[in-house]
Each structure stands twice: as C-alpha cells, then as structure tokens.
Amino acid sequence: MKLETQLRAYFEEFDATLEPLEVEQVTLQQVPGRQPPTMRRAVPGWAVAVAAFVTLLIAIGGAGLLFNRDVDETTPVTEPTTTTLVTTTIPSTTAPVTTAPPASTTVAPEPIPAPSVSQAPITWRRIEDTDATRFQDSPIEAITAGGPGFIAVGTEQAATADGGFAVDAVVWVSPDGETWERIDSPVFGAGAAELGDRIGQLGTQWMSEVVTNGDRIIAVGYEDYAAAVWTSVDGYTWERVVDDDLPPGTTDSYMDAVATYEGGFIAVGRHRGDAAVWLSPDGLDWTEVVNDDLRGDSDGQVSLEDVAAFDGGFVAVGDKGWANPGEGTETYELFLAFSQDGRNWERVPVVDELSGDLGLVLPPDMAERTMDGVAVVATEDRLFVSAAVGVGDGALFASEDGRSWQAVPVPEGPVQHFLGVWGDYLTTSLVTFDNGPRAAVRLTSGDMTEWLVAAIDEPAVFQTLVPLGSRLLAGGVYLGEDGEDFRGGIWIGTWDG
Amino acid sequence: MAVDTERTASFTDFFDEAEPRLRRALCVAFGRELGLEATAEALAWGWEHWEQMQQIDNPIGYLYRVGRSSVRTEWRRRSRRAPLFDAVDGERLPWVEPGLPGAMAALSERQRVTVGLVHGYGWTQQDVADLLHLSPGTIKNHLDRGMAKLRRSLGVKP
Numbered sequence: 001m002k003l004e005t006q007l008r009a010y011f012e013e014f015d016a017t018l019e020p021l022e023v024e025q026v027t028l029q030q031v032p033g034r035q036p037p038t039m040r041r042a043v044p045g046w047a048v049a050v051a052a053f054v055t056l057l058i059a060i061g062g063a064g065l066l067f068n069r070d071v072d073e074t075t076p077v078t079e080p081t082t083t084t085l086v087t088t089t090i091p092s093t094t095a096p097v098t099t100a101p102p103a104s105t106t107v108a109p110e111p112i113p114a115p116s117v118s119q120a121p122i123t124w125r126r127i128e129d130t131d132a133t134r135f136q137d138s139p140i141e142a143i144t145a146g147g148p149g150f151i152a153v154g155t156e157q158a159a160t161a162d163g164g165f166a167v168d169a170v171v172w173v174s175p176d177g178e179t180w181e182r183i184d185s186p187v188f189g190a191g192a193a194e195l196g197d198r199i200g201q202l203g204t205q206w207m208s209e210v211v212t213n214g215d216r217i218i219a220v221g222y223e224d225y226a227a228a229v230w231t232s233v234d235g236y237t238w239e240r241v242v243d244d245d246l247p248p249g250t251t252d253s254y255m256d257a258v259a260t261y262e263g264g265f266i267a268v269g270r271h272r273g274d275a276a277v278w279l280s281p282d283g284l285d286w287t288e289v290v291n292d293d294l295r296g297d298s299d300g301q302v303s304l305e306d307v308a309a310f311d312g313g314f315v316a317v318g319d320k321g322w323a324n325p326g327e328g329t330e331t332y333e334l335f336l337a338f339s340q341d342g343r344n345w346e347r348v349p350v351v352d353e354l355s356g357d358l359g360l361v362l363p364p365d366m367a368e369r370t371m372d373g374v375a376v377v378a379t380e381d382r383l384f385v386s387a388a389v390g391v392g393d394g395a396l397f398a399s400e401d402g403r404s405w406q407a408v409p410v411p412e413g414p415v416q417h418f419l420g421v422w423g424d425y426l427t428t429s430l431v432t433f434d435n436g437p438r439a440a441v442r443l444t445s446g447d448m449t450e451w452l453v454a455a456i457d458e459p460a461v462f463q464t465l466v467p468l469g470s471r472l473l474a475g476g477v478y479l480g481e482d483g484e485d486f487r488g489g490i491w492i493g494t495w496d497g
Numbered sequence: 498m499a500v501d502t503e504r505t506a507s508f509t510d511f512f513d514e515a516e517p518r519l520r521r522a523l524c525v526a527f528g529r530e531l532g533l534e535a536t537a538e539a540l541a542w543g544w545e546h547w548e549q550m551q552q553i554d555n556p557i558g559y560l561y562r563v564g565r566s567s568v569r570t571e572w573r574r575r576s577r578r579a580p581l582f583d584a585v586d587g588e589r590l591p592w593v594e595p596g597l598p599g600a601m602a603a604l605s606e607r608q609r610v611t612v613g614l615v616h617g618y619g620w621t622q623q624d625v626a627d628l629l630h631l632s633p634g635t636i637k638n639h640l641d642r643g644m645a646k647l648r649r650s651l652g653v654k655p
Binding site: 001003004005006007008009010011013014015017018019020021023025026027 | 505508509512513516517520521524525529532533536537540541543544582583585586589590592593594597598612613616617618619644647648651653
C-alpha cells in the first residue's frame with residue numbers, strides 16, 4: 001500500500017477522534033482542552049513562567065515576536081497593555097535605599113489608594129554565554145549563594161534523535177556572579193547510567209531549586225517522575241540522594257522547592273494527588289510528612305510550589321485544582337498551609353468564613369483561572385505570598401504569623417511570578433510592557449505604596465532573583481536570536497548612582 | 498447590544514472556517530490533547546482580539562502561531578514521554594504500517610504538519626504554506642524530506 005494512502009487512512013481515523021469546538025465555548029470563555037486536574041503534571045517554575053510569558057506576549061500581540069521568522073508575515077496591530085509610570089526622583093545612592101521597617105500588615109477596610117510605580121535606576125547586563133557557561137537551551141531555575149560563591153541550577157533541554165526533547169539537570173557555579181562554569185556530573189543526564197536503571201536516565205530529570213545551609217548544598221526536583229534530591233558540599237561534585245522516602249523510580253511525585261531552617265531542610269511538592277512535604281536534618285536522610293491537611297480532596301488535587309521558614313514555623317503555598325463536571329473546565333485556588341514544626345500542618349482557608357476578612361480570596365475575575373505561579377518569601381518581620389493568575393494578573397498577600405493574611409494592593413499591570421528580598425526591598429519578577437514585553441523586577445518597601453520597576457531590554461522571564469552585594473543577580477530564560485527558542489540566561493542588575 | 502451581536506456574528510463566521518483547519522493542523526503538530534488545547538487557546542485569543550484580528554491578512558495562519566506558542570513549553574516537556582498519535586488499529590486498518598504513528602512523531606514539526614496536512618488531510622501545499630507563513634518551495638522541501646524520512650523509517654518504497 002502506498003505511503004500516501006496509508007497516511008490518508010490513518011488520519012481519517014485520527015480526525016474522527018478530534019471533537020470540534022463550539023463557538024460558544026470560545027465566546028463564553030469556556031475554553032476546553034486543558035487537562036483536568038486529575039491529569040495535571042508538575043509544571044516546573046520556568047515552564048510556568050515561560051508559558052505565562054508566552055501567553056502574555058500573545059495577549060499583547062507578541063506572538064509575531066516569537067515566531068516572526070518569515071519575511072512575508074503580517075504583524076498584528078494589537079496595542080500592548082502599558083504600566084503607567086510616575087516620574088519620581090531617582091535615588092542617588094549606589095545601593096538599595098535603606099528605609100524604615102515596613103508598617104503593620106493590618107490593611108484598613110477603607111479603599112486604599114493605588115500604589116504608584118516609578119522607574120528604578122537599575123541597569124541590566126546579561127552574562128555572555130561561552131564554552132564554559134553553556135547556558136544554551138537550559139533555563140536557569142534558581143540561584144543561591146553557596147559553594148564557591150553562587151550556585152545556579154536548571155534544566156537542560158536537548159533535542160533527541162527521535163525528534164523529541166530530553167530534559168536533564170544542570171548546575172553552574174560562580175565565584176562572583178560574573179564568571180560562571182557549567183558543572184558536568186555523572187548524576188546529571190545520561191552520564192549516570194552506571195548508577196542504576198532509575199538514576200541519571202537521559203531526559204528524565206528536572207532540577208527546580210537549590211539552597212545551602214552552609215555545610216551542604218541541596219538541589220531538588222524530580223527524576224523519572226520521582227521526587228529527587230541532589231547534594232554537594234562544594235558545588236562541583238554532586239551526588240544523588242537515595243533514601244527510603246525518596247525511592248528512585250516512578251512514584252508520581254516531585255519536589256518543587258526547598259528551604260533551610262535551623263533544623264535542616266524542608267522540601268515541598270506533590271505526591272500523587274496530595275501536597276507533599278519532606279524534612280531532612282542533614283540533606284541526606286529524608287522523611288515524607290503524612291498529614292491529612294495536605295491531602296487533596298476527593299474532587300481535586302493539591303500541589304505545593306514554594307515553602308518558607310520563619311520564626312513562627314513554616315508556610316507552604318501551592319494550588320488546589322478540580323474539574324468541573326460537564327463543563328470541560330477546571331478551577332484552581334490558592335492553597336496555603338501553615339506548620340509550627342514542619343510535621344503538623346493546617347490549611348489556612350482561602351475564605352475566612354468566621355471573620356469575613358478578605359484573606360486569600362482572589363479577585364473575582366481570577367477565581368476560576370489557573371494559578372500560574374505561587375511563591376512565598378519571609379522577610380524579617382513579615383511573610384509574603386504572591387499568586388500569578390492567568391494572563392497578566394497577580395495578587396500579593398502579607399502576614400505576620402502565617403495564619404492571618406491580608407491582600408496587599410499592587411500596581412496594575414503584569415503578573416508577578418517570584419518573590420525575593422533585596423536589602424529592605426521586597427522584589428517580584430514580572431514581565432512589563434513598557435517599550436515592548438520585557439522581563440523586569442518590581443521592588444517595594446516600607447508601606448508598599450510606592451513601587452519601582454526595572455526592566456531589561458529583551459524578551460525574557462526572570463525565574464530567580466538573589467542579592468549580589470549592592471547588585472541583583474537574576475536567572476531565567478530569554479528569547480534567542482532565532483526568535484523561536486528560549487535560552488538560559490543570567491543577568492546582573494546594577495543600581496546606577 | 499447591536500454591536501455585541503454583530504461582533505459575535507462576524508466572529509462566528511470566521512470560527513466556522515478557522516476551527517476545523519486550526520484543530521487539524523495543531524493536532525497533527527502536537528497530538529490530539531495538546532492540539533485541542535492549542536486550538537481552544539488560539540480561538541479564545543482570536544475572540545478576545547477580534548477587532549485586531551479582522552485587520553490581519555491571514556488570521557488563520559496567525560492563530561496557528563498563537564496556538565502553537567501557547568502549548569510550546571508543554572510540548573517540549575511532554576514530547577518525549579507520551580505517544581503523539583494513537584496506535585494503528587490493526588483490525589480496521591490492517592494495511593497501515595504499525596510504525597506509522599511513531600514515524601510521524603519523529604519528524605520535525607514542520608515536516609509532520611506538512612506531511613500530515615497534505616497527505617493525511619488532502620490540503621494543497623499552498624494551503625500549508627499559508628498556514629505556516631512559508632513559501633511553497635519551502636513546503637515542498639518539508640514534504641519531500643518528511644516523506645523520505647517516513648519511507649526510510651517504515652521501509653516503504655516510493
């Protein structure tokens with residue numbers, strides 16, 4: 001039988017399985033096709049960020065930017081959404097300005113003026129990709145101070161001979177944030193085959209975060225659909241941790257984030273349909289916490305994306321999702337859990353039914369949209385949770401004790417992805433639309449009514465932000481010169497005096 | 498109200514033409530699950546930006562790229578792990594090579610889309626060129642190379 005005939009026959013069968021969309025599903029915004037929560041896989045941070053970034057680009061007509069390779073393309077005429085910038089006096093110092101401690105988290109019930117936004121005098125410079133760095137197609141997931149100076153982790157994407165893509169863990173080290181070296185290790189990628197059938201398999205790893213307690217560096221992620229921990233004492237030599245509670249092989253679990261505390265390490269993620277927490281005193285012996293409040297309900301599943309330790313315990317954040325029977329849609333809501341000891345957890349309700357406080361209720365137009373990224377960070381006196389929702393929306397919440405939360409007014413505009421602390425500033429990474437879609441950092445301090453924004457000059461997404469003395473170190477992905485592929489990148493932001 | 502009705506009516510006309518083409522093209526490109534998701538995302542974007550869309554010369558081609566970019570990340574993450582196409586139903590299609598779905602999945606995206614739409618769905622090469630914003634000559638190259646690769650993979654003679 002001719003190949004052409006086989007193709008026609010096969011695709012006739014295939015076509016019969018493709019259920020047509022109804023126009024009402026589109027015009028009424030009941031977009032089907034997304035997986036129901038029961039099928040939902042872990043979406044690592046960079047993928048979330050890139051997906052949100054791509055979506056944002058699309059929303060502002062930037063799809064042509066992504067795929068504008070052919071000269072005969074027609075560019076859409078979509079006007080971008082812009083963030084209104086207010087001219088303010090640029091600080092004259094060469095370092096972040098020290099301000100008074102932030103005000104109380106209590107938010108008055110009266111309407112709060114919209115925060116102002118002004119330009120931050122920060123200049124960004126991307127580290128050149130060389131034979132030593134080999135950032136290439138490897139998004140930078142996280143950076144932390146440690147090892148010889150800084151450790152960055154990410155996930156390499158490599159085309160495979162069969163036309164697919166493999167994903168493997170990648171680590172870089174730097175003594176100063178300026179000079180980076182990619183580390184090859186037998187536990188990353190195909191080189192680890194001799195370690196066992198389930199470790200180091202090409203194309204099965206994802207490394208999402210790295211921390212250090214000073215003695216040991218811990219990176220977490222997953223390998224072969226099983227939560228995985230890698231460890232190093234110097235950043236150059238790495239081992240894969242294998243433990244009874246971290247068995248290699250497909251366990252339908254992953255770790256998305258890890259943090260240190262005085263008792264060791266705490267990691268969060270998902271195990272089957274439940275939120276998952278693991279504790280370790282030393283980074284080598286891990287115990288998975290079993291707790292009813294971390295379980296997904298019968299109608300949905302829960303995953304945790306970030307965790308922070310603070311004086312009062314721990315806060316873990318993620319989302320809970322469930323399918324809406326008969327509608328072809330799913331709903332996600334913010335999931336937040338608090339624990340004093342890391343073992344006993346209580347879910348902080350999204351809606352405080354007793355007090356009626358705003359709590360963690362998302363704005364109405366966000367309530368039934370996918371949570372695209374949730375993060376938590378602890379400052380000296382407060383905790384902050386950011387929730388990025390759908391296209392261009394985000395919410396920020398603050399708490400002093402991890403149990404009682406209040407919404408913090410944020411400037412209109414782009415979505416907030418990740419949180420960090422830089423001096424007295426709370427930092428959020430986002431995509432801004434001033435002069436085209438670009439990665440940016442937004443900073444605020446004090447009473448959080450004034451925000452600064454500093455964008456880079458290229459389409460990109462920041463995945464991680466860490467202090468580099470008086471400068472900022474950012475990692476993420478940017479759109480390569482071919483206009484099609486995202487590439488890993490590290491940027492240094494300098495506060496111009 | 499009249500404006501809304503007119504807007505809906507004009508979009509519906511466009512939807513009727515665009516939906517089947519986008520659905521088939523994106524499902525050939527990314528498989529059924531992601532392809533349907535991409536189709537929905539693309540058309541939802543088109544509805545949201547309908548006024549701008551009406552000024553575009555090739556809106557279906559543009560929405561194809563919108564859909565493609567909307568699932569691109571997920572595609573790259575998934576592509577190694579799940580079969581792109583269903584296995585051949587040996588009882589219904591005994592003359593079709595069992596390796597055909599896998600061989601199609603192993604083509605480059607543009608080769609797969611070109612081969613699938615031209616030989617699987619009967620599109621003209623110009624149709625595919627319009628969709629992908631490529632020249633007809635480029636489409637012919639993708640088609641020739643894709644078919645040659647399929648034949649090598651399946652051991653099928655021209």
